[in-house]
Amino acid sequence: xxxxxxxxxxxxxxxxxxxxxxxxxxxxxxxxxxxxxxxxxxxxxxxxxxxxxxxxxxxxxxxxxxxxxxxxxxxxxxxxxxxxxxxxxxxxxxxxxxxxxxxxxxxxxxxxxxxxxxxxxxxxxxxxxxxxxxxxxxxxxxxxxxxxxxxxxxxxxxxxxxxxxxxxxxxxxxxxxxxxxxxxxxxxxxxxxxxxxxxxxxxxxxxxxxxxxxxxxxxxxxxxxxxxxxxxxxxxxxxxxxxxxxxxxxxxxxxxxxxxxxxxxxxxxxxxxxxxxxxxxxxxxxxxxxxxxxxxxxxxxxxxxxxxxxxxxxxxxxxxxxxxxxxxxxxxxxxxxxxxxxxxxxxxxxxxxxxxxxxxxxxxxxxxxxxxxxxxxxxxxxxxxxxxxxxxxxxxx
Numbered sequence: 001x002x003x004x005x006x007x008x009x010x011x012x013x014x015x016x017x018x019x020x021x022x023x024x025x026x027x028x029x030x031x032x033x034x035x036x037x038x039x040x041x042x043x044x045x046x047x048x049x050x051x052x053x054x055x056x057x058x059x060x061x062x063x064x065x066x067x068x069x070x071x072x073x074x075x076x077x078x079x080x081x082x083x084x085x086x087x088x089x090x091x092x093x094x095x096x097x098x099x100x101x102x103x104x105x106x107x108x109x110x111x112x113x114x115x116x117x118x119x120x121x122x123x124x125x126x127x128x129x130x131x132x133x134x135x136x137x138x139x140x141x142x143x144x145x146x147x148x149x150x151x152x153x154x155x156x157x158x159x160x161x162x163x164x165x166x167x168x169x170x171x172x173x174x175x176x177x178x179x180x181x182x183x184x185x186x187x188x189x190x191x192x193x194x195x196x197x198x199x200x201x202x203x204x205x206x207x208x209x210x211x212x213x214x215x216x217x218x219x220x221x222x223x224x225x226x227x228x229x230x231x232x233x234x235x236x237x238x239x240x241x242x243x244x245x246x247x248x249x250x251x252x253x254x255x256x257x258x259x260x261x262x263x264x265x266x267x268x269x270x271x272x273x274x275x276x277x278x279x280x281x282x283x284x285x286x287x288x289x290x291x292x293x294x295x296x297x298x299x300x301x302x303x304x305x306x307x308x309x310x311x312x313x314x315x316x317x318x319x320x321x322x323x324x325x326x327x328x329x330x331x332x333x334x335x336x337x338x339x340x341x342x343x344x345x346x347x348x349x350x351x352x353x354x355x356x357x358x359x360x361x362x363x364x365x366x367x368x369x370x371x372x373x374x375x376x377x378x379x380x381x382x383x384x385x386x387x388x389x390x391x392x393x394x395x396x397x
Contacts, residue, residue, distance in 0.1 A: 004395040008151060011109045012372040015039060018050075020150075021365030022090060022113040024139075026193025026219055026270050027327065028065050029233055030056040031090060033097045034361035035108075041374030043204065045177045045366065051101045052358040055093040061085075069118045070270040079118065079138065086116055087143030094148055111152040112368035112391065114360075115139035120269040122166045124262055135167035141394035153368040153391035163386035168267040169196040170390070172211035173370070174363035176379065179352055180204040185320040187311065188349070190360065191328025193219035194269055195307050199315055206380040212265035212314065215306040216273040217328045221299045223275050228292050238333035241300040244293030253285040254278070254302045264314045265384055303328070304337035311342065324348045325356035367391055 001009075011017055016039040023032040035051040057065075068074040068082060090113060098105055115137035122133045141154030157167035175188045175198040182204060189197040195217035199210040221241070222234045235241055257277075259268055278299070282288045290298070311322075324346050328334055339346050348356040367390050370377070375389040 004151070004397055008372065008393070008395075011151070014109075017109045017369055017373065018107060019110045019112055019365040019368050020094060020108055021361035021363070021368070022094070022111065023361040023364055024114065024116045025360070026070075026117065027222055027233075028057065028062055028069065028116070030054045031093050032358060032361040033094060034358045034365060035097075035101065035103065036362055036365045038366065038369040041370060042377040043177055043180070045369065045374075047178065047354070047362060047366065049355060049358055049362060051097070051103065052355055052361070053097050053100075054357070055097060061089065065116060065118075069116070070274065071119075072271075074118070083138040083140050084143055086139035087141065088147060090139055091144045091147035094144070105148055105150060108150050110365075110368050110372065111144055111148065111150050112156075112364040113139060113141055113144055113152060113154040114156065114364050115141075115154055117269070120168065120267065120271060122267050124259070124266065125268070125272060133161050133166045135161060141392060145394040145396045149396045151396060152394040153371055154394065155392045156364065156367055156390040158392075159388055159390040160386065163388045165384050165386055166267040169198070169211050169213055169265075170367070171196060171360070171363055172198045172209060172385065173379065173390075174366040175200060175211070176204075176206070176209055177366060177370075177377065178354070178363075179323070179349070185317055187315070187320050187322045189307070189311075189322050189324050189346075190326040191217040191303075191307070191324065191331075191334070192326040192360070193217055193222070194273075195303065195326075195328065197307075197311065199320075201317065206378045209380050209382070209385070210265070210314065211385070212310065213267045214310040215259065215268060216303055217326065218303075218331070219270050220273055220278060221296060221303070221331075223270070224278065224292075224295060224299060227275060234327070235296055235331070238300060238331050240293050241296040241333050244291065244295070244297030246301045247285070247287050247290055247294055247298045249285040250281060250287045250290065250295070250298045251302050251305065253281040253287075254298070255305070256281070256284070260306070260309075264310070265382075300331070300333055301337065304334055304341060307338060308341040322346050323352060325354075325359040327357075329356055
């Protein structure tokens with residue numbers, strides 16, 4: 001047997017595993033690195049978050065990413081080059097984090113890398129009858145494995161699509177294992193660039209699990225700030241939005257898209273919700289002269305209404321607790337609107353034992369744990385949520 005396959009078998013057989021989870025979202029501001037200890041598998045999984053950091057991306061690297069991300073037309077040579085560059089850059093950031101934590105790379109069993117999404121194309125978006133759902137994440141796993149010396153799993157979303165899903169959202173596969181409760185119905189609401197949530201009914205009944213993208217989380221607000229305020233990446237503490245006035249006509253026009261008429265579950269991304277979308281809505285609403293603050297106030301309101309509407313329209317149960325994660329949980333105006341609109345206080349996943357900023361990176365580490373050591377969990381039979389393990393394995397040698 002190949003020595004590396006033998007090592008992988010030993011890792012799979014061990015009672016616990018040290019796994020690094022990596023996540024880089026649509027904001028493209030940095031790489032989340034979560035050092036985790038997993039014990040067990042399936043519904044018996046427990047995880048200890050040993051270390052976590054977000055390694056900020058260098059400005060030039062961010063500009064290179066933005067040149068190819070979420071565009072129908074991109075420089076194919078640049079896409080090819082960045083596939084390798086992102087893998088190598090991720091390896092560099094991992095090794096730097098391990099050095100800072102004084103944690104030897106030899107003690108890490110696996111790396112789980114989400115990669116960088118550069119285009120998400122479900123059928124509902126591309127509308128080409130002869131083509132399937134599709135998505136593309138770059139940041140080659142072989143580069144990470146070779147340059148760190150650690151077995152790496154990557155490209156998780158392709159298996160989901162191959163098995164009949166849309167490649168998103170994947171959080172449900174981890175949320176069910178880590179956060180389901182016998183006594184409490186929970187909604188795990190993640191507000192990243194795109195907002196999504198997982199519904200976990202009390203009783204851990206796999207047949208009732210539900211997960212969907214909602215629509216824009218931070219993406220429109222962040223894109224607008226970066227466009228209008230060079231050097232700023234987001235509306236810190238919602239200071240700009242708080243000083244503006246909501247335009248109801250603009251909000252109504254922002255809601256006027258076929259995406260919100262699609263049945264749940266559904267997926268989306270910045271390919272739809274971008275500055276061109278905003279400009280078209282402003283023009284249709286006759287609100288092209290709004291101040292920056294009024295636009296941000298309206299975008300904040302738009303995000304809140306889409307999240308509130310999605311939860312109300314897809315979840316019949318009334319007695320549930322919402323746990324937040326993602327960058328949007330740090331937007332106080334958005335959180336206030338959500339709490340008022342849903343009529344209940346909002347908690348975060350720290351109460352469930354996971355740093356909410358680390359949650360997505362931890363979940364991809366969990367997917368790697370399931371791929372090598374689990375794979376027996378029943379996730380029900382809902383359309384678009386196949387019972388599969390995910391991740392392509394890259395060996396270091």
